[in-house]
Amino acid sequence: MLFKACVESVEELARHSYYLLLREPQLAAQSRPGQFLHIRIGESLVPFLRRPFSLAGACPQRGTLEVIFRLAGEGTAILSRVKKGAVLNCLGPLGRGFQFSASRLPAVLLAGGAGVAPLLFLARALVGKKRRVALFYGAASRDDLLPLKRLLPRETAVHLATDDGSSGYQGRVTDLFAGAVRQGMQPVELYACGPRPMLQVLTKKNEAWNFPLQLSLEERMACGLGACQGCAVSIRQGEKSTYRMVCSDGPVFAAQEVEW
Amino acid sequence: MADLEVKLGPLTLKNPVLAAAGTFGFGEEYASFFPLEKLGALVVNGLTLKPRAGNPPPRIVETPAGMLNAIGLQNPGLKGFLEQELPRLQAGRVAIIVNIAGENEEEYITLAQELSAVPGILALEVNLSCPNVKQGGLQFGTDAANIGSLVARIRRVTDLPLIVKLSPNVTDIAELARAAENSGADILSLVNTLQGMVIDIAARRPFLGNITGGLSGPAIRPVAVRMVYEVYRAVRLPLIGMGGIMQVHDALQFMLAGAGAVAVGTANFVEPCTIPRLIDDLHAFLNTAGLSSLREIVGAAHH
Numbered sequence: 001m002l003f004k005a006c007v008e009s010v011e012e013l014a015r016h017s018y019y020l021l022l023r024e025p026q027l028a029a030q031s032r033p034g035q036f037l038h039i040r041i042g043e044s045l046v047p048f049l050r051r052p053f054s055l056a057g058a059c060p061q062r063g064t065l066e067v068i069f070r071l072a073g074e075g076t077a078i079l080s081r082v083k084k085g086a087v088l089n090c091l092g093p094l095g096r097g098f099q100f101s102a103s104r105l106p107a108v109l110l111a112g113g114a115g116v117a118p119l120l121f122l123a124r125a126l127v128g129k130k131r132r133v134a135l136f137y138g139a140a141s142r143d144d145l146l147p148l149k150r151l152l153p154r155e156t157a158v159h160l161a162t163d164d165g166s167s168g169y170q171g172r173v174t175d176l177f178a179g180a181v182r183q184g185m186q187p188v189e190l191y192a193c194g195p196r197p198m199l200q201v202l203t204k205k206n207e208a209w210n211f212p213l214q215l216s217l218e219e220r221m222a223c224g225l226g227a228c229q230g231c232a233v234s235i236r237q238g239e240k241s242t243y244r245m246v247c248s249d250g251p252v253f254a255a256q257e258v259e260w
Numbered sequence: 261m262a263d264l265e266v267k268l269g270p271l272t273l274k275n276p277v278l279a280a281a282g283t284f285g286f287g288e289e290y291a292s293f294f295p296l297e298k299l300g301a302l303v304v305n306g307l308t309l310k311p312r313a314g315n316p317p318p319r320i321v322e323t324p325a326g327m328l329n330a331i332g333l334q335n336p337g338l339k340g341f342l343e344q345e346l347p348r349l350q351a352g353r354v355a356i357i358v359n360i361a362g363e364n365e366e367e368y369i370t371l372a373q374e375l376s377a378v379p380g381i382l383a384l385e386v387n388l389s390c391p392n393v394k395q396g397g398l399q400f401g402t403d404a405a406n407i408g409s410l411v412a413r414i415r416r417v418t419d420l421p422l423i424v425k426l427s428p429n430v431t432d433i434a435e436l437a438r439a440a441e442n443s444g445a446d447i448l449s450l451v452n453t454l455q456g457m458v459i460d461i462a463a464r465r466p467f468l469g470n471i472t473g474g475l476s477g478p479a480i481r482p483v484a485v486r487m488v489y490e491v492y493r494a495v496r497l498p499l500i501g502m503g504g505i506m507q508v509h510d511a512l513q514f515m516l517a518g519a520g521a522v523a524v525g526t527a528n529f530v531e532p533c534t535i536p537r538l539i540d541d542l543h544a545f546l547n548t549a550g551l552s553s554l555r556e557i558v559g560a561a562h563h
Binding site for chain 1: 282285288292293313314316317318319320321323324325326327329477506526528529530531532533
């Protein structure tokens, strides 16, 4: 579970968004969509804790793993400057990823901003299982959108939304998808990752649609293993609610059980 | 090869490196990294009589060379621990110390009584100093008279070695240490976390759901070393030192200040194998220094 992964390349894919390609064959073979890596940023005491990153892809044949991250602070700034050949101390693959049902329903993936990363991995896996896949992808502006052509299988239908209308639909990605539902979209399975308000709105709208919906959540975490109990999320269990850990019980949860 | 076995009053440990309460769960999460029987002892999560759900998130935030936490003693309660966690730990031959936290004095007494009747528990650590729960915890732990009466009551109901964990959020930690010693404590452990706060400037309010949290990690190490040094001068009891230990040099500082054993907490979150590495490095240190036992350095900074 503790690996030394070798940096193959780092590049800026879009404004403030970086693509990190790592090589560690065992880790690549074990990783599933929705799981994450907990990466130690250097050996110094600042930044102190590891940083969790959703996997954007893993290729067992080539032994590689893909991480896509947005600059968010000191840790990601340091990571954006690592050099090819550097070795990163990685814990992983951690967490429970997306559940694959036996259903043949088309899959719709809803991504907000950097939340697109785990959905890229998921899209490839679903296309590999011959499922129909559509990605609804929202960002602040055109410059923030990742170049999806090189990151997604050709078979994926892509629908873009930007807050400023500089690319695709102007407005929220949840509204773009709601419009598609109103125009008579057939039953689908939904998978979503993005900012908390987006996931909240989507869960609310889905009460009317009642599609199966899985959410990949984010929370501040320390250990990534379930020991520190830091990354709590409130989960409904029948009449009661209980705290579950995003790192070890998630990060993927069924939308109807999450309490916001 | 030098021997790492240590005697802390009535308590004998195979080595002087413990996993600190609240940082190692009930061991399960770390069992895939190394055999837990390697631990000098595992101090399990603060245990309350009834299960506790813990505090609302966010519960943690990173700080320079450390972190704040406000978990709020989330734990399965006494019954949950005895039924779900203890059998697994015993099967793995883990040296177990149970950290107990009451919401009032009666709960501490009940916990101590019930746990004393269970075979396979090495010692009790009395959590007098959790800063993140509204009742019990810190308020017990910052008043010498409170500590004295509580420790004396617990002492009467248990024959297990009794460790009292001290809070650093006080003016004079030596006074509290003396109160615990005079009331029948066998060992003192220190320090718990320091109270702190981070403010979210965008939201213009405290970041943590609990408003305040406990600061841990290397940021607090000098404070902790100083307190171990002071308490060593004030009492005759053996001490377990902790506060930001990441590597062998850190552990040695605590031992030189007077700690007969050390506990590793927050470092477990950063490197899951910190403890086995530290044990190996202590062996190497003794061999390199030509010492037969760590006893030769405990408190040596005072001479």
